[in-house]
Amino acid sequence: MRMNSLLGSLWKYKTLYLISLPGILYFLVFKYVPLLGSVIAFQNYNIFLGITGSPWVGLDHFRKMFSYPEFTRILTNTLLINLYDLLFAFTAPIVLALMLNEVRKILAKRLIQTVIYMPHFLSWVIISGIFIGILSPSTGIINYVVQLLGYDPIYFLGDESYIRAIIVGSGMWRDTGWGTIIYLAALAGISPSLYEAAEVDGANRWQQTFHITLPALLPTITILFLLQIGNFLDFGFERVYVFLNPMNRMNGEIFDTYIYQVGLLQAQFSYTTAIGIFKSVVGLVLLVGANTLSKRATGNSLY
Incomplete structure (x- = not known):
């Protein structure tokens, strides 16, 4: 039946x-x-023997991962870059959407929207070329201003202390405008009568923002935050690799670039698969934890 x-x-x-x-x-x-291919994390995988013919080694690759001398440094870089991205790049579209929502001239609003989300369509290779040019110690506009102020030019990409800010900042420039579209769509769904009632009660623009606009955006913010927290260790290979060089690798190398170096260039497929499983497990734990907290605190959740 x-x-x-x-x-x-x-x-x-x-x-x-x-x-x-x-x-x-x-x-x-x-x-x-x-x-199904994740099973090779528990094998010494050989491409000629295949999954069925490769010998089993249990948790050896996970032990190797945690005992690797540079593991702590790579994990720290990945966590810090993702944390900075969450603090700045995630909040930037919200702030920008709130600012654009206050623009009353439709033509000006559409023009600004078009200009700020156009970088989203550029590849990371082009983005890196633009930033390398801007930050160049000899021809870059930033160092031109630095020298006008009487200081020596700075080789930003040759100093490991700047690489995290460059990676996060370039991502903000590329994707903030695109992310703003989602929040503007959510803002368009807020009933104008709520603002009219607030004005009658004497609420100013700041009070309307904090008591009407932000609460109305909270479900959208929560869902996007949960989606991003699930990929907390998965920052993206190409976004970082295009800025890396031997002088800034100490603070810039993350799991994704390390997997490329070891997994593809050195053909250590089983070892890097173990790293991928580690990333997935951490992401799952963070997602479930954040989803549970969000459900209890705000009532909004993915499931």
Whole structure:
């Protein structure tokens, strides 16, 4: 009886299922099937022997990971860069959306929106080229101003103390405008009657922002925050790699770039798969924890 009911439901909504089929196939082929390959983290994987022929080594690769002398440094870099990105890059679209929401001239508002989200369509190679040019010690505009003020030029990309700020700052410039669109859409859904009632009660713009606008944005902020916290250790290879060099690698290397160096260039597939599992487990724990806290504190959650 249940099977007949299920088949009847599938047939009734067959158009919707057909439309969703490409998305389902994408996740199956590129997300779930590759998970089966995680088993090589417990093997000394050999591409010629395959998964079935490679010898099992248990947790040896995880022990190697935690005993690696540079593991703490790479973990610290990954955590700090992601934390800075969460503090600054995540909040920047919210602030920008609130500011744009106060612009009353539609033409000016649309022009600003267009200009600020255009960098999102540039690749990280182009972004890095722009920033390398701007920060150049010989021809960069920033060092030009520094020299006008009477100081010596600074080689920003040759100093490890600046690399984290450059990585986070370039990401903010590229993606803040694009992220603003989501919050502007949420702001458009707030009923104008709420602001009218607040004005009648004598509330100024700041009071309206804190008591009407931000509470209305809270569900959107919560969902986006939870989605980002789940990828806390997965910052992105290309975003960091394009800025790395031997002089700033000490503070700039993260798990993603280390996996590239060791996994692909040195063919240590099992070892880097173990690192990938570690990242996934940490992300899952952070996501579940943040989701639980959010549900209790605000009532908003992913599930």
